[in-house]
Amino acid sequence: MPDISAHPLVPRPAQTVPGEGEGLTLTASTRMSADPEARGTLMWLQRELGAATGLPLASGDEASEIRLSVDPRAGLGREGYRLIVDGEGAIVVGTDPAGVFYGAQTLRQLLPAAAYRKAPLGQARWTLPAVRITDAPRFRWRGMMLDVARHFAPKREVMRCIDLMAMHKLNVLHLHLTDDQGWRIEIRRYPRLTEAASWRTQSQVGAGKPPVFDGRPHGGFYTQDDIREIVAYAAARHITVVPEIDVPGHTQAAIHAYPELGEAGQIPVGTQWGIFDEVLAVTDEALEFCRNVLDEVVELFPGPYVHVGGDECPKDQWRKSESAQRRIEEEGLADEDELQSWFVRRLGEHLASHGRRLVGWDEILEGGLAPGATVMSWRGEEGGIAAARAGHDVVMSPTATSYLDYRQSDAEDEPVKVGTLLRPEDVYLAEPVPQGLTEEEAEHVLGAQVNVWTEHIDTPRRLDYMLFPRLSAFAEKVWSSGPRDYAEFEPRLRGHLARLDAAGVEYRPLEGPRPWHTRPGVQGWG
Template sequence: MIRSLLLATAALAIASPSLASSRAAIVPAPASDTPREGAFSLDARTVISAPANDAQAQASARYLADLLARSRGLKLAVRAPKAGERAIVLERGGPAGEAYGLTVAPQALTIRSSGDAGLFYGAVTAWQLATATPGKGAVVLPARVIEDAPRFGWRGLMLDSARHFQDVAFVKGLIDRMALSKFNTLHWHLVDDQGWRLEIKKYPKLTEVGAWRVPAGTAAAADIDPKTGKPRVIGGYYTQDQVREIVAYAAARHITIVPEIETPGHAHAPIVAYPQLGSAASPPTATSGDWGVFPYLYNVDETTFAFLDDVLTEVVALFPSRYIHVGGDEAVKDQWKSNPAVQARMKELHIGSEAQLQGWFISRIEQMLKAKGRKLVGWDEILEGGVAPDATVMSWRGIDGAIIAAKLGHDTILSPAPTLYLNHRQTNSPEEMPGRGQVVGLKEVYDYEPMPAALNADEQHHVLGVQANLWTEHVRTQDRAPLMYYPRATALAETAWSPAARKDWGDFADRLPVELDRYRSLSLPFGEAALKARALAAPSGAGAQVTLLGAEDVGQIRYTIDGSAPSPAARAYKAPFDVPLGTTVRAQAFRGQAALAPASATVIDARAARTRVSQDLKSCTQGIVLNLEDDGPVRGERARFLVDVMNPCWIYERADLSGVAEIEAAVGQIPFNFQIGADVEKIKFRPPATPAGELEVRQGSCEGAVVATLPLAPAAKSDGVTVLKAPLKGAGRADLCFSFTQKALEPLWVLDRVTLVTGHDR
């Protein structure tokens, strides 16, 4: 009833331009926000009040006080107000659960909810109202009435700690940020092929062995630890005491942690620790630095199920969440097919296929969890071969899994790739973090609608909510993770919380600069690369033509060429423009009067006009395109390459070859650490003319005439980027295709950047 009322109120507010124009800059947008006459003055004399005998209300009051102290410098007392004192009052009553009401009046800002989470979220909204204008000190809050409740009960982010480990402080920091966006579920991916991150007392080798690995590549192999005489390992794990600490920290912010223990696939690391668990004739002997889908599966012996039951017993003792995630994805069945013991077990159980065997396997795990009072959730592959009766399905391969699950009567969570996979790039900028090559921008995430249209009203009740995932294969350092999460996670937060009728991209983009200022006020990093403007030049007559890129969906790019700093009044970028060589183009994206990110400054000279980095080049095909980081140097900055690992080939479109006498190409080599099964046979190279191979440049197409050949011998022993030079024979404007000749797949040669050098530039 409350949700229906809020939806109707939100729809009326959206229809009213006068109300829309005075909505508060709150993210996620509240269901109903009605302005009133008057204002509340918030200053150092204001107090925060909560019932003295109400521990949860007191905790939310202190949380609000801490936020205001850190962001506005206002240190407010938490106590009962005296006569005449202005106060922020937290009181019981009204909406239940996560819903709350908030009233701003001249004498008091009142937050009311009968639910603990509701009071907490009301406190977060009060903080957002107080930080709607940047700066420190006192602030005036316009009067208003907010009635709010979440659209979905599952509002989640996933953190992959298995591929790269993050420390306890980072996990707590992520939880803090989630709370500010009203997320309530942290899906914690603790187990995968590359690492086991959770201490299990009964099986210590899971972390003693399975939590550590040598990174892929020659640079890591040569980085010898003097204590062991072997290559240094990376990794780590969480002790059970640390997990209890993190779980309690999350609970205090009304966030539930759902752990994931992968079965039956993605089991390389635990099988290395305990080889008897595996199905392979020759089990792996070391954890791996490869990415992709490994073939190693748990076997189906009763001793293995006893192991998994023991593990889950310790897991449920640490995590009080209703749900336990058991994976179920990407389980390659080849080892089951070739294992005589597994085949005998299938015959004994009258199971006709390996897919049905996985269904039986997951059902066994569900029975274990049910006996422990928990519910199973798994990726949508658990639908194959017969889904466990009470399983909840997390749909990642598009939305079909969610639709099938709901129609079968199963609860489901929407988490589809690529839109909600935050390991994809946010922009084409060379400043972007390493990750998947496909660009998934802020607007694409915001525009995603999680409720499948194919579901009727009854089936829609099975949609628990929505979640975005950050897989960390290419997130090597934990300081990069927030740059991948934010601000896209904030866009998803609005989808997860706000009524569907309340969502509006233009309105969100208007509120975004305020949200970015909140990040800055708390020193919270976020990905600015997608919001920055950058200049890309090309030869044009005696000068250059400049194209400005960046923040296309969010802001207006403005620029100057006279040395002055861009401002909201500077020239708006609408189309490419010509400038003389030597010009400095300064550009910045604005939303209204607010800058989205720092300004860029690019000197447009002849070399810049004829240089393209790999991120500016076109991939010849669209196989597995990744924005990869070099494997060396082990310490220090590394180059980043955009490459299709199935076909390392790049196209410089419409290159101006007039006057070009030489080509410079910066190249690197990376390990081919991708588990892609039989698809590896599809990767073909032209045969080399020299032992180390060559970079070939062809004009017109990738089958065109060779116009330059750059031998790779000078770069063969380098862990970094090497600049190669060679004469180039070409003319006019034409596409240039770059590809490598080589005998074997390892190492994989990659192109970092290319420069066309004229006779005048030499």
């Protein structure tokens, strides 16, 4: 009987039963086939394994050694799959095309770690152990937010993140596209958003006071064709891209491009990190701007959700603004909190007219929330609990267990220590569904998400360091059902690191940072 423990699977499948015999060895004569609905996965598997092994893995017929198929009657659940390997071949059956893709991801993990390289090393024996695996995800929303506004990530890096997410069976990429420090998406109707608002004159280094700056311009944006390419690349890997256009706060860059949108006239694109008073006005002109931007956003992102932010919106400018106070009076609103709710509701109605659902950070609950809106709970669990009890769908993303820019140890050599301590075990053991919800209320918890804010993450190497191995721990938490024991998980995680090595991921070693990971003299916070 084969030793399946030699192939540490992450995330852990629901059921793994070792088979008899030696399994299937891939050779130059191995063929692959797929039914029409699974052909996308077939092409992906041939490309990835072909590059790593150097084998042709040509397409064949129903007698092929590796066969992929979609069977809605398989009884495996949404995104579920069954993988059977024996001496005759390997079969992957999925309830839907996504299930087949996830089964193929598991098949790849059953091979040596070199299966994640881009060219053959020449010495590996490519044997799949005999096994029967049945699996399906716990949550439908298994997400990661990537902040490309604070530090821009070139398209190739976004697509690399998509590949690493797919490797871990994550299925939602939330792109934080706009903030005080930069606007990252081309909007045809408003060209100055990319001409002027997509770059800043310099960036704050660390979080010291008084602030220290690097003196280097920083910028970048995605053209609409770039966005289409990213969305299509993600869709081929069964990942939905959720765009975020953050309003009415965190809008300093947009106001820089079009000062009439704000309350303070001409202002620069932000160069510091934090929360700032500059917010959108609540005029008809500002609302029209948001609607026009969203019209182009929904053209580019076909998924059901559009995120409008709604977080950290100071009210001081509105309290002093004649137009804001007039709006409160005209609409019969109680205060500035209800004014923000009124603003967000208008955007929700507009998105609903396009057949889309609004998502916002949990501040959108303040002042009342329109039916159909989805709440992303980040300030602890309280917002998620309140939203679920009010009948709103929820994505859990509390800072203490979900912010992957937070420090990974309290050691002095940990680079740019911010926030509170968040180790892989803390991510792994945190329960996404808050205690105290009824069974009916808990059904509103779509899943969970980790967030990667990039104020202090300005290169792909630093992004790798902050993401991994914590993203691997998160992936198992949101995919796998049943009890979680970090003592059982850690040996599998250590084995999984060999795959990350082969894929070229510069993760943080579990023992601590390497010398080149450190950033001496750069002050954090927390």
